[in-house]
Amino acid sequence: MRSARRSVPDTPAAGTVGHPSCWEARSANRVVELGRDQILERSRRIVDAAYELLESAGLEGLTIRAVLNRTGLARRAFYERFAGKDDLLLAVFEQTLSMASRHFAEQVEHLDDPMERLHRIVTSIVLGNGTLAAGAGGRRGAAMSREHLRLAEARPDDLQHAIGPLLELLVQQLSAGMQAGVVRQAEPQRLAALVYNLVSTTVHTELLAQESGQSDQAHRAQLAADIWEFCRRAIAA
Amino acid sequence: MRSARRSVPDTPAAGTVGHPSCWEARSANRVVELGRDQILERSRRIVDAAYELLESAGLEGLTIRAVLNRTGLARRAFYERFAGKDDLLLAVFEQTLSMASRHFAEQVEHLDDPMERLHRIVTSIVLGNGTLAAGAGGRRGAAMSREHLRLAEARPDDLQHAIGPLLELLVQQLSAGMQAGVVRQAEPQRLAALVYNLVSTTVHTELLAQESGQSDQAHRAQLAADIWEFCRRAIAA
DNA sequence: ATCAAGTTGAGAACCATGTTCTCGCCATGA
DNA sequence: TCATGGCGAGAACATGGTTCTCAACTTGAT
Incomplete structure (x- = not known):
């Protein structure tokens, strides 16, 4: 055309x-x-609706019908724009991770030490800043963690593309750290993937495992500290 | 009545x-x-069929109907024994993880160094020995990784129980390592959870991301080495 | 102004799957 | 022999992804 x-x-x-x-x-x-x-414009409305639904209703609540109800659009409008549900999910992934990594990049640019930057990024992910993972009661992050592996199986390339920005951010810091001698020599890509997987999976496993909602803030802070300690040692020179 | x-x-x-x-x-x-x-006996046949289907057809192929076709039982027989699909999945989890952790425990009992034991366990999981995670082309492990987070959300307690044996095995080695002074002091549970999450998620993300099936053996061995190096540094004293 | 043709909204329709329900067979015990 | 409970077979129902139909609307041409 x-x-x-x-x-x-x-x-x-x-x-x-x-x-x-x-x-x-x-x-x-x-x-x-x-x-x-x-x-x-409509595509954006659809993705936004999906984004909100993921937060408010979780992965099970994210149905095409619900999304379209929320936007007032017809099913046809959806299937004209997306090849299917997976495409929509990938779009949400892209948008969320792109926003989050931009947010983290800003939050971190005033820091000089690459290690300190990584610390901040990891902590932010765990604490749920930056609209990513585990925003308070945030089902969106959990849903994304869950869908991660399925999309890795079904649409590896698209998923890789969607995750790109965040991994890129991690790779940058790791590379800088290696040059500065504070991070051990290794494939930055590999280290970044390990860190990302560890953080995203663990956060949701742990947070959902309790679910008691008790002194959540303290729990989560402790979790962030533990995860970072784990990562720090794993990547330090 | x-x-x-x-x-x-x-x-x-x-x-x-x-x-x-x-x-x-x-x-x-x-x-x-x-x-x-x-x-x-029938319950076992159902679980076994599910176990096989998971390997041969993946998570999407694991439908109640398929399981019952394979066993020749009626749907009723299934719903008499299991509250629903989740119960079946949990049963498969239990069986698989229990078998795997027994297998690992045996494979490792002749080793003295806790660190060496952990090394062996982690490597075995990645390499797919012990019927667990990523047996060659093994969709079962991938499926289980994927279901992990969903069950963590839907049935946290049952899942915890199913994973118990493997985590317990890790905890034992970590505790022993701490007493021997080769593992840093920390909550063994927490460390075990971190190691387990890291290994299981990363294996599947990485293995599925390539999927090229090329020099798989070499790739996987490298992956195992990288993951272990990451873990080793993260937990070493 | 009117008509043809493409566009789009509304939702019926189709299919797969989880889950429940009904029916009838059959064995067993009174 | 007959009632009864257990069980296989599969109909039935609900939900959700996906496709299809139809009619209203828009637009451009005559």
Whole structure:
């Protein structure tokens, strides 16, 4: 479909007359762009609704029907934009992890020590800052942890892409740490994956295992400390 | 309906004659025991079928209908023995983890150094020995990793119980290591949980992420080495 | 203004799966 | 012989993902 538009500049007319094909192209583009905006606007509404539902109703509550109820759109509108539920989940993954890693990157840029940066990132993930993992009572993080492995099986490449930003952030700090001599020499990718897996899985296993909701804050802080201690030793030079 | 039969022992006759109620009880027990054996035999067949299906067809292939097809039993027979699919999954968890931890315990008992024992256990899990995690092409391990978090949410206590044996094994080695001074002082439970989560999640994420099936053996060995190095540093004194 | 054609909303329809229910067979004991 | 409980077979129901149909609406052309 895009090839059609692309072919326009290739016609000799474009060279000879110049203008017509130009505004034609611009006009067509404009229409397409408008269409695209509408399409994207709705796509965004769908993803946002899914994002909210994941938080309020958990993974079991995230049904296509519920999402569409919430947006007021028709099922058809969904299947025009997403190949299926997995695509939607991947979109939520992408959005969430991208937001979270941006958030963490900001939160951390004023720190100089790579180790300190990693500490901050890990702690933030556990404590649920940055809209990622375990926001207070946050089912979204738990849901994402759970879906992680399924998507790793069903759509490895897309998942890898979605997780990219956060892993990238970790890799940066680890690489910097290695250059500074505070992190042991190893494949940064591998270390990042290990740290990420450890943190995300453990947080949810532990937090859900208790569920008592007691002195949650203290518990979680302790958990964050334990996890970080574990990671620190595992990656330190 | 059952209340009618139940009312019988409540009659004064039972107390006055004495004996009858005794052999009645024994007889009833015998029948019950015989019944129990049959019941258990079938339960075992169901669990075994589920265990095999998990390996051959993955989590999506594990449907009640498929399990019952394989055993030749009726759906009713299933719902008489299990409260639902989750119960079946928990049973598979229990059986698998119990078998695996027994296997690991044997494989390790001839080693003296707790650290060496842990090394062996972690490596075995990654390499898929012991019927646990990632047996060659093993979907069962992947499936179990995936279900882990869902069950942690839905049935935390039962899951904890099912995982018990393996965690217990890890805790033993960690405690021994602490006493021997080769493992740092910390809550053994916590360390065990961290190690277990790290290993089980990472194995499946990594192995499924590639899926290329290339020099799998080498890859997996490298993965095992990396994971162990991570753990070793994390828990060493 | 009217019509043709594409677009889109509403929801019926289809399928798979978990779960429950009904029916009838059959063995066993009175 | 007959009543009864256990059990297999599978119908039935609910839910959720996915596809399909139909009609209203939009838009551009005549």
